[in-house]
Amino acid sequence: MKKIGILFGQEHSFPPAFVERVNQKTGGKDVVAEFVKIDKVVQGEPCGYDVVIDRISQDVPFYRAWLKNAALSGTAVVNNPFWWSADEKFFNNALATMIGVAVPKTVLLPSNQPPPDTSDKSFRNLAYPMNWEEIFAYVGWPAFFKPFAGGGWKNVYRLHNPEEFYRAYNETGQLVMMLQEEVKFDMYFRCYSIDQRNVRIMPYEPRHPYHLRYQTEWQAPREILQKVEEGVLRLNQFLGYDLNTVEFAIRDGVPMAIDFCNPAPDAEAASVGQANFEWVVEAVSEMAIRKAREHVPGRNNCSWGKFLQAAVNMRRLEELV
Numbered sequence: 001m002k003k004i005g006i007l008f009g010q011e012h013s014f015p016p017a018f019v020e021r022v023n024q025k026t027g028g029k030d031v032v033a034e035f036v037k038i039d040k041v042v043q044g045e046p047c048g049y050d051v052v053i054d055r056i057s058q059d060v061p062f063y064r065a066w067l068k069n070a071a072l073s074g075t076a077v078v079n080n081p082f083w084w085s086a087d088e089k090f091f092n093n094a095l096a097t098m099i100g101v102a103v104p105k106t107v108l109l110p111s112n113q114p115p116p117d118t119s120d121k122s123f124r125n126l127a128y129p130m131n132w133e134e135i136f137a138y139v140g141w142p143a144f145f146k147p148f149a150g151g152g153w154k155n156v157y158r159l160h161n162p163e164e165f166y167r168a169y170n171e172t173g174q175l176v177m178m179l180q181e182e183v184k185f186d187m188y189f190r191c192y193s194i195d196q197r198n199v200r201i202m203p204y205e206p207r208h209p210y211h212l213r214y215q216t217e218w219q220a221p222r223e224i225l226q227k228v229e230e231g232v233l234r235l236n237q238f239l240g241y242d243l244n245t246v247e248f249a250i251r252d253g254v255p256m257a258i259d260f261c262n263p264a265p266d267a268e269a270a271s272v273g274q275a276n277f278e279w280v281v282e283a284v285s286e287m288a289i290r291k292a293r294e295h296v297p298g299r300n301n302c303s304w305g306k307f308l309q310a311a312v313n314m315r316r317l318e319e320l321v
Contacts, residue, residue, distance in 0.1 A: 002292040005036035005049040007063060009056035014267040014281065018053065021285040031292045041066050046073040050295040051288050053078050053243070055264050076291045076301035078242045079263040083305070088149035089261045090178050092239065095307060099238055101231050102256045105139050105181040108148055111174045135179065136162055142182045147175050151262060158182070183256050185249035187218040189228055192265065192276070193236040193244045194283040195290075196303070199229045202276055204247070214273050220250070228255045235260050240305025242287060 004022055008015045015035065022033035036052060047070040054077060057063040067081040096103045110126060145157040145168050155175060157168040165179070190204035190213075205216040232246045235257060245265035248255040267284075269277040295301055 002031045002050045002295060003048065004031060004033040004051040004053070004288045004292050006033070006053040007036040007056055007067070009059065011055060011268060013269040013277065015055070017269075017277075017281045018285060018288075021281050022288060025285060025289060031289055033288070038066060041069060043069065044073065046070070047075055049075050050292045050301075051076045051078065053284065053288060054081065054084075057081060058084070058264055071300075071302050074296075074298050074301055076295055076303075078288070078291070078303070079244070080240060080242075080302040080304065082302070083240055083308075084263050087239070087261060087263075089146075089259070090148040092235075092261050095238060096235065096257055096260075099234055101235055102254055104183050104256060104258065107135050107139060107179050109135075109169075109177050109179060111172070111176050112169050113173045115174055132162065136165075139179050139181050144180045144182055145169075145172075145177055146180065148178045149176070149261075151259075183249045183251050183258065185251050185256075187220055187224070187250040189218070189220075189248045189250075190214075191228065191232045191246045191248065192280050192283070193232050193241065193246060194280070195242050195287040196233065196237050196240075198283050198287075199232045200276065200279050200283070201225055201228055201232075202272070206247075211271065214271070214276065218250075224250060224253065224255065231255055231257060236305075238306045240303050240308065242303050243284060 006015050006018055019033045019035065022031065026032065036049065047066070049070065052067065052070060052075055054063070054067055057067055064081055064085065067077050068085075071077045071081055090106065090108050093103045093106050109130070110123075114122065142158060142160050143165075145159055145165065147155050155172060157164075159165050159168060169177070188204050188206060190202045192200040192202070202214060203216050203218045205213050208216065228248045231248060235246055236244055239260075241263055243263060243265070244260065245262040246260040247258045249258050250256070266272060267277065267280050272280070291301070
């Protein structure tokens, strides 16, 4: 019997619906799903699950360490906890530019305050002051100022000029931030990406209050929606995420990827709406069942993106030459 577990926090609707859907589909014959239970964690020992759907480790370091141990022991963890620990928004933007997905102009900035246990000598490689005039000219105004990693709209500023920037910069402490061009869009979509193959394009209005953002409609031409779907798949296949959301703003007919580092995306029925909720429960259940049935004990059962796979394949080729 293969076993699927879901690790979660304050969610109410998605985890029980997922467990119920998996067990309904399999009838408990070869695959069963349940809420994860952790009673002890011993190095190198299997956790007892063939597949784990992770919805909370971004907020709980103990869970992230447990998941890495589980993955090392052969569990297929969604999403890959090793890549998730290394991933961040600025790298994702840089990768997008390399694979042909349009993104806003973005620059990375050092933290306003030095990290703990550092001194002036720790920053001898950093030019000071920064070339602010060139940075501002490249990005333009208005601009968004936000952490290079993280989410949930925490510590995000919309700025209009250098004076506002310096004021905000002084408030960010030890956070590493990035300054990003504001995209004035004609349409906006939030897209589920499941299993690096299934996409759900959802009309979305980020300027509305949170509970109303999915209650909008955009009349998008088919070719625009096709470009959005292609961009969603390309990003997630290169990043290796099996469960993610990608946000695209449409500017002058061009889809611009705004945010695509959401490996524990909102899936609550009350916020995403019943139709989107039903779709994501079904898609994640199908993916989890497939992964459980394909699970091979002792094998590396994590998903790895094309970005890392290409690097590994190149190294193998070099070794053969």
